[in-house]
Amino acid sequence: MLTFIKKIVIHQKKDYLLLLSILTLIASFEFCFIAMYDHLSRLDLKIDWMTFRAIAFIPFLTLMIAVVLSVFVAKYFIQNKKHEFSMLLLFGRKPKDLFLYLIIQYGIMSLIAFFLGFILGILIMKGINIYLIHIHMNYIFQYHFLNTFFLYTFFLIFTVIFILAISAQQFTEIDTHIIETINHKNMQKVTPYMISMSRHDQKRKVPTGQIISSLFTLHIFFYSLYALATDSLFENKFIYFALFLISIASIASIINTFIPLLFDLFHSTLLHHPLLFNSISSFIDLTNQLVSIANIHSIVLPTMFILVLMSGDMSYITPFIIPCFIMMLIMLLLCFIIKYSLYIKSIMHIYATQYALGYSPSKLFQISIFKNLLFLILVIFIPFVYIYSLGDYIITHQFLTSQVMYSLECLYLVLYTLLMIYIILKERHCIKEVINNVKYLNRGE
Amino acid sequence: MSNILIEANNISKIYDQDIFLKRGKNIYALNNVNFQLQKGDFICIMGPSGSGKSTLLNCLSTLDQPSRGDIQIFNQYISQMHKNDLCEFRYQKLGFVFQNHNLIPYLSIYDNIAAPIILGNQKSQDIENRIKILAKDLEIESILDKFPHECSGGECQRTAIARALVNEPEILFCDEPTGNLDSKNSHKLLTILSHLNQRDTTIVLVTHDPMIASYGKTMMYLYDGGIKAVVQRNQATQREFLDQINQVVHQDTLLYEFDQTSPLQSTNPAPTTKKIKVDNQDKAFISRQTVYMVLDGFKSDENILKNSTPLYIHGTHISYQNVHHDDIEFDFKDIQEVRMDLTAQFVIFGIYSEYVFHILLDCVSPQGTYKLKVKNKDDFIHIIDYFHQNHVKVIDPRHIEEAYHQYPDDYSRQKYYKRTHKDLLKKK
Numbered sequence: 106m107l108t109f110i111k112k113i114v115i116h117q118k119k120d121y122l123l124l125l126s127i128l129t130l131i132a133s134f135e136f137c138f139i140a141m142y143d144h145l146s147r148l149d150l151k152i153d154w155m156t157f158r159a160i161a162f163i164p165f166l167t168l169m170i171a172v173v174l175s176v177f178v179a180k181y182f183i184q185n186k187k188h189e190f191s192m193l194l195l196f197g198r199k200p201k202d203l204f205l206y207l208i209i210q211y212g213i214m215s216l217i218a219f220f221l222g223f224i225l226g227i228l229i230m231k232g233i234n235i236y237l238i239h240i241h242m243n244y245i246f247q248y249h250f251l252n253t254f255f256l257y258t259f260f261l262i263f264t265v266i267f268i269l270a271i272s273a274q275q276f277t278e279i280d281t282h283i284i285e286t287i288n289h290k291n292m293q294k295v296t297p298y299m300i301s302m303s304r305h306d307q308k309r310k311v312p313t314g315q316i317i318s319s320l321f322t323l324h325i326f327f328y329s330l331y332a333l334a335t336d337s338l339f340e341n342k343f344i345y346f347a348l349f350l351i352s353i354a355s356i357a358s359i360i361n362t363f364i365p366l367l368f369d370l371f372h373s374t375l376l377h378h379p380l381l382f383n384s385i386s387s388f389i390d391l392t393n394q395l396v397s398i399a400n401i402h403s404i405v406l407p408t409m410f411i412l413v414l415m416s417g418d419m420s421y422i423t424p425f426i427i428p429c430f431i432m433m434l435i436m437l438l439l440c441f442i443i444k445y446s447l448y449i450k451s452i453m454h455i456y457a458t459q460y461a462l463g464y465s466p467s468k469l470f471q472i473s474i475f476k477n478l479l480f481l482i483l484v485i486f487i488p489f490v491y492i493y494s495l496g497d498y499i500i501t502h503q504f505l506t507s508q509v510m511y512s513l514e515c516l517y518l519v520l521y522t523l524l525m526i527y528i529i530l531k532e533r534h535c536i537k538e539v540i541n542n543v544k545y546l547n548r549g550e
Numbered sequence: 551m552s553n554i555l556i557e558a559n560n561i562s563k564i565y566d567q568d569i570f571l572k573r574g575k576n577i578y579a580l581n582n583v584n585f586q587l588q589k590g591d592f593i594c595i596m597g598p599s600g601s602g603k604s605t606l607l608n609c610l611s612t613l614d615q616p617s618r619g620d621i622q623i624f625n626q627y628i629s630q631m632h633k634n635d636l637c638e639f640r641y642q643k644l645g646f647v648f649q650n651h652n653l654i655p656y657l658s659i660y661d662n663i664a665a666p667i668i669l670g671n672q673k674s675q676d677i678e679n680r681i682k683i684l685a686k687d688l689e690i691e692s693i694l695d696k697f698p699h700e701c702s703g704g705e706c707q708r709t710a711i712a713r714a715l716v717n718e719p720e721i722l723f724c725d726e727p728t729g730n731l732d733s734k735n736s737h738k739l740l741t742i743l744s745h746l747n748q749r750d751t752t753i754v755l756v757t758h759d760p761m762i763a764s765y766g767k768t769m770m771y772l773y774d775g776g777i778k779a780v781v782q783r784n785q786a787t788q789r790e791f792l793d794q795i796n797q798v799v800h801q802d803t804l805l806y807e808f809d810q811t812s813p814l815q816s817t818n819p820a821p822t823t824k825k826i827k828v829d830n831q832d833k834a835f836i837s838r839q840t841v842y843m844v845l846d847g848f849k850s851d852e853n854i855l856k857n858s859t860p861l862y863i864h865g866t867h868i869s870y871q872n873v874h875h876d877d878i879e880f881d882f883k884d885i886q887e888v889r890m891d892l893t894a895q896f897v898i899f900g901i902y903s904e905y906v907f908h909i910l911l912d913c914v915s916p917q918g919t920y921k922l923k924v925k926n927k928d929d930f931i932h933i934i935d936y937f938h939q940n941h942v943k944v945i946d947p948r949h950i951e952e953a954y955h956q957y958p959d960d961y962s963r964q965k966y967y968k969r970t971h972k973d974l975l976k977k978k
Contacts, residue, residue, distance in 0.1 A: 199839045296697055297656040305660055305678070373674040382661075383670060458652040461613055462666040463641025464711070465634040540633070544928035545607045546648060 114187070120185065125214055125221075125377050127178055127439060132222020132261070134432045135171045138164040139256045139488065140248040141425060147249065159415035159541060160425055166405060166412075167429045167436070172264055173401060174436045179268040183275050184447055190279050200276050207272060212265065219261050223254070233428045244424040280446065296366030297389045299400050303372030315366050322363070326355035333411075334494040349411050356403045360483050361396065365389050380468070383459070384475035387452070391480060394448045398440045399484045405433065406517075407491040413504050414495065418494045423509055434520050439523055449535055456536050457545035466540050473532040477525060485521045492517065555721060556587040556610055556754055557873060559923070560840045561619035563605050563775070563859055579605040580616065581775035582857045583875045586837065587721070587754065592747045594763035595756045597772030597800065603756045604725055606772065610754060611644055611723045618857065619840070620895070629896070641669055641714040645714030645722045649729035651706040653698040653713075660694040663712045670717075684712040688742065704735035711742060715751075722746065722929075724755040728762055740765045760799050764792035771798050775783045780875055822844045838910070839920040848932050858925050863936065884915040887943040890950050892967060893923065894974040906976055909950060927960040 114121055145157075183190075190203055198206075230246060237244050248383045282528030297347040301312045333345070368375065368385050375382040392399055409430060416422040456469055464472075496514055539545050563580040580602045587593065589608070595603045608614035609621060612628050621628050624643065640646075653662045662682050685691045688708040693701050701709070707727060714722055724743070728736035744765055747753050755766060763769045765788070771779040779798045783791045794955065842858035844850045846865065861870035866882040889912040896907045909930060913920040924930060931954045939945050944951070948971060957963040968975070 296700075300658060300695050303658075303660075303695075305682070306692075308695075373678075375679055376664060376668050376674045377671060379668045379671075383665075386654075386657055393656070454652060455654050458648075458654065459665070460637065461611075461640065461646050461652075463637050463639075463669055463717075465637035467634060468637075468669075527938070543604075543614045546608075546613065546652065 107209070110206065111118055114210075123128050124178065124182060127216060127443075128175075128214055128218035129221040129225060130439075131171050131174055131178070131436070132218045133225035133229055134222075134436065135168060135260060135264075136223055136226025136253070137233070137428065137432065138168040138171065139260060140226070140230050141246060141255045142168075143248040143253045143256065143427070144246045145425075147247070156416045156421075159412045160421055163409060163422075163425045163429045166408065167433045168260075170401070170405060170433055170436050170440075172267065173397075174440050174443075175264050176268060176271055177398070177440050179211065179272060180275070181443045181447060183207070183272055186321070187279055190276070191304050194279065203276060204269075204273070207276075208269065210269070215261065215265055219258075223257065228255075233424075236427075237424055240481070241399070242424055244420075244425070251357050292495055297386075297393055298369060300369060302369050312366065312369065316370075319358075319363050319366055322355045322358045324357060325351055330353065330491060330494055334498045346411075346415070349408075352491070353407060356407075356487055357400045359487065360392060360399055360403060362480070364392070364483070379464075380471055380475060383464075383472045384479065387455075387472060387478045388479045390452075391448065391476060391482070394451070395444050395484075397443070398437070398444050401440075403484060403488045406488050407438070407495070409433065410495045411494055413499055416455065416504070423505060426505065427509065427513070431516065434517065438520055438524055442527070445528060445531070449531060453535055453539050454545050456539045457543075460540050461546055466536060469536045469540075470533060473536065474529060477528055477532070479530075481521075481525055489514075489521075491515060553589045554586060554837065555589055555624060556583040556585070557609060557837055558583060558616075558765045559619050559621075559838070559873065560584060560858060560925075561606075561609060561616035561621060563602070563609060563614070563648075564617045578602075578775040580609065582619070582859065583772075583775070583777055584839070584859065584871075584875065585610065585770075585777075586753060586873045589720075589752055590747070590750055590755045591768060592744075592764035592766040593755070593768045593770055595754065595770050595772060596758065596760070596763050596795070597778075599758075600774075602771040602775040603772055605775075607723055607725055607754060607756050611646065611721075612640060616647070641666060641717065643720050645717065645719035646725040647707070647710050647714050647722065648728040649726040651698075651703075651710040651730070653706055655698055657697075658694070659690065659696055659698065659701065659709050662709055663694075663716055664696065665713060667716045680716060681712070684715055688712050703730045704732070704738070707731055707735070707739060708742075711739065715746070719751070721752045721754065724753065726756055728757070728759070736762065760792060760795040763795050764788050769795050769798070777875065838923050839870065839872050840872055840908075840923040840925060842925045843922075843930070843933050843934050845929075845936060848929060851927065851929065854925055854927070861922065863933075866940065878920075878972060880915065880920070882942075883939055884917070885913045885940075885942050886916070887945060888912070888937050889945045890948070891913065892948050892950065892971055892974060894971070896955045905964075905968060907964055907971070908976070928958060929955065931958075 142161065145161050145164070156279055186207075190206075193203055193206070194200070230248070234245050237246075297314075299312070301308075301310055301315075303309075328346050333352060364385060368389060375385065409426065413422050413426055459469060459472075460466070493514060496510045500510050501506050561580055561583050562578055565579065566577070566580055583602075583606060585606070590693055595606060597603050605614065609616050610623075612623065612631075615629065623639070631639070638871060653659075654665065657665065660681060663684065664677055667680065681694070682691070685694055688711060690705055690708050690712065693705055693709075698706055698709070707730065708843055713725070722743070727743075728739055740762060743753055743755070747767075753766070755762070757763055767783045769779075769781040769783075769791075770777055770783070781791075781794050781798060786794070792920055839859060841861035842850070842855050843861045843863060844855065845863045861868065863882070867877045867879065868882055869877065872878050891910040891912075892907050893910050894907050896905055909924040909926075911922040911924050913922070924933075925934065931951075934944065934951050934954065946952075953966055957966050
């Protein structure tokens with residue numbers, strides 16, 4: 106088995122190096138968050154319990170995102186190896202052997218990433234301290250080295266066990282659907298939206314319940330956003346926090362249910378507009394495939410700023426929010442890119458089919474751009490509106506300086522603009538590849 | 551109006567353009583194939599794996615471009631059409647059924663069928679009526695509101711056929727449409743295709759299965775990128791046609807070993823070699839065949855000959871194969887006059903592109919006109935001399951003969967043509 110693994114690694118050196126660098130980056134970020142947490146637990150702060158929890162929750166939240174990113178990386182790794190695994194199963198290997206095969210490969214990489222991430226983490230922490238002095242924060246993160254290392258090791262073991270538990274489920278799936286996996290016939294098995302208004306039989310009905318709940322969600326979103334960004338409720342932090350949870354849930358609801366409902370309601374009108382019809386339907390598919398990361402993204406980032414409001418102490422929150430927010434953005438972007446690279450593979454044959462049916466390359470580009478614009482508005486822009494609204498309130502009440510707040514907002518815009526450019530270019534490249542190669546239409550050519 | 555819908559002249563396809571540099575020889579997916587599709591045809595393309603069936607289908611259906619040769623579809627050269635025009639053309643004239651149905655997973659069955667028709671901005675009521683009629687014919691009415699993953703393989707394949715037919719295409723291309731179906735569903739699908747063909751839809755179907763091919767009117771057998779046999783059904787029953795197909799398929803393995811010298815002849819009970827009946831060109835369309843002329847006693851260019859249809863001149867006896875693979879023979883003494891013209895073709899050689907000129911030759915006889923496109927280069931001067939020796943009147947408005955005398959090598963002659971015949975370039 107080791108010889109086989111060696112040959113595989115040599116032939117896929119590029120993929121393994123990419124994976125190793127992502128794992129190293131995650132490990133280094135994890136080290137930083139643990140170091141910050143350790144630093145905070147050592148401080149003798151004369152602040153109230155709520156403020157302390159709010160500050161402590163920031164590195165904890167980012168640490169959880171690091172776990173999510175690790176899971177995505179593992180899923181990506183297994184997804185790319187599905188064909189290889191199914192072939193091994195076909196040759197008579199037991200699922201247990203494959204598990205061992207995965208542990209050897211992923212375990213070794215995690216171990217290398219652990220040591221590299223440890224070194225890089227120390228360097229990043231030093232960099233953060235230098236930066237904080239540079240911006241005259243007069244704040245230094247002092248952490249207990251051994252304690253942090255112990256927590257870091259413990260966290261790595263926890264992450265690896267968690268990942269292996271998730272992988273086991275994927276192995277069972279490969280074992281059960283071995284023929285589909287070998288023949289690349291894994292068809293999407295999720296129903297994208299409920300057909301009720303656009304049905305073509307006697308069961309057609311107006312989805313009154315869905316319409317009312319969607320309108321209610323929209324109302325809740327705008328009302329809660331307004332309430333959160335004004336003084337009226339802030340005094341009662343419990344109500345404020347409850348309101349925040351409602352508004353966060355409403356963002357997720359808008360992303361997941363509102364557009365599919367519109368598609369169902371205006372189905373016959375959309376049939377006159379091929380561009381809209383195809384863009385919206387493919388957007389529904391995109392959000393279905395990226396649902397986990399889209400929801401995490403739209404919930405986690407606003408949560409960070411709510412924590413800033415909860416902390417109520419600028420001198421302590423600023424050193425935490427700046428590095429955590431930056432690292433969080435980088436991790437979320439990586440999550441998007443990983444999920445997106447899996448998504449793009451699944452849509453290649455769809456573009457190829459549409460091209461064969463008579464959709465011109467320019468029409469396909471338009472569909473792709475319109476779909477991504479919808480994605481930008483709903484998944485990227487709505488959380489930004491949220492952050493921006495809270496930002497004004499944060500600056501007015503001096504929870505953060507305007508310089509820090511605007512810098513973070515700008516960083517968000519810049520990084521997500523880059524992400525959108527990457528997505529649009531990637532999809533453009535995918536369309537070009539598909540229209541120049543018939544292999545995406547016919548099996549095995 | 552001609553009945554010819556698609557005409558392929560000497561098409562070749564090489565997937566890896568750099569293969570010549572790597573291995574010192576080209577590997578052809580298609581090698582010098584001639585093909586003609588007429589209205590109402592039901593052609594089944596058969597052949598072993600890697601014989602070029604799907605490649606031929608892709609080239610004919612405008613999804614892929616041949617590396618050499620040209621394809622005319624509804625009298626238009628596809629190499630001269632823009633990608634967007636090809637898409638519009640596919641939308642209006644062609645329908646596709648693939649082996650893996652290729653349904654869009656996030657669209658309902660109704661929306662999948664509607665996917666091509668919505669490009670035409672039709673009324674939603676019209677779209678619905680059209681889809682419902684098709685769904686009823688194909689027995690998929692009850693699944694219109696389901697998604698592909700909720701349907702069986704047979705239902706998905708029938709949906710793919712409905713999608714292919716929703717625009718009422720003139721030609722239906724099917725690439726192994728029964729590959730994923732059981733025998734009952736396969737029979738159902740082929741019966742639908744036969745009915746469509748009876749209603750004037752032209753069908754090109756790729757299959758491995760002789761039984762499936764027996765539903766067609768013509769079977770074309772491919773081997774190593776070339777057409778090895780063509781079997782016409784004519785008045786034969788399906789059973790008889792199947793026997794004829796089986797004869798060809800069963801010879802497959804022996805065919806290649808023993809048939810290097812003599813190509814497999816058509817098993818059509820009708821005479822295998824027939825004289826082509828050429829009508830007056832004003833009344834009937836006569837296909838122009840691309841040939842390489844081989845004159846007795848003169849050295850021919852083996853490289854061009856290898857990838858061309860040869861036209862042999864023995865004394866005054868001339869023989870070649872037309873695009874139907876019929877053997878054409880005539881006596882040069884019957885030719886009253888020869889008209890010479892030029893045609894320019896835009897060719898891309900890797901990063902370099904250039905116009906290449908070929909000679910068009912019309913040999914006028916009392917029966918009709920033999921139209922040829924000549925691939926000969928420097929040796930064509932011998933052919934011109936041959937015309938003069940036989941006292942045939944040569945009409946040469948573009949002074950091709952003069953160009954041959956002035957510029958004996960092909961490179962400088964091509965440059966000369968480019969300078970002096972700009973009207974041909976503009977036409978492209």
